[in-house]
Amino acid sequence: MKKIPMRKCIATDERLPKKELIRIVRTPQGEIIVDESGRQNGRGAYLKRSQEAVTIAKKKKALSRALECEIPEAVYEQLIAMFQDE
Numbered sequence: 001m002k003k004i005p006m007r008k009c010i011a012t013d014e015r016l017p018k019k020e021l022i023r024i025v026r027t028p029q030g031e032i033i034v035d036e037s038g039r040q041n042g043r044g045a046y047l048k049r050s051q052e053a054v055t056i057a058k059k060k061k062a063l064s065r066a067l068e069c070e071i072p073e074a075v076y077e078q079l080i081a082m083f084q085d086e
Contacts, residue, residue: 009048010066011057021046022082024075026067032075034082043067051083 005018023035027042035044045066047053054076057063063071 007046009053010045010062011053011060012048014048016048018046020049022049022079023047024063024067024079026069030069032067032069032071034075034078047079049083051080054079054083 006015007018007021008015009021018038023038023040023044023046025033025035025040025042025044027033027040033040045063047057047063058076063075
């Protein structure tokens, strides 16, 4: 039996399989990107794949705390757009 990697959503505090979460990364150059592959270099934080989780993270400033920097509004807009059809 293969072990499933678990990660914690910074907005909802749920522990979920890594594949059910989206990773947001602060690269060594300091830019904030949404990491679809989950393998980008840099400091990462995981969010549940839902609009609700993005809203909670924005309200609680959870991404800013986890990545230790300010998060541009464009990143939140990109995340919300990704989950609009779900």
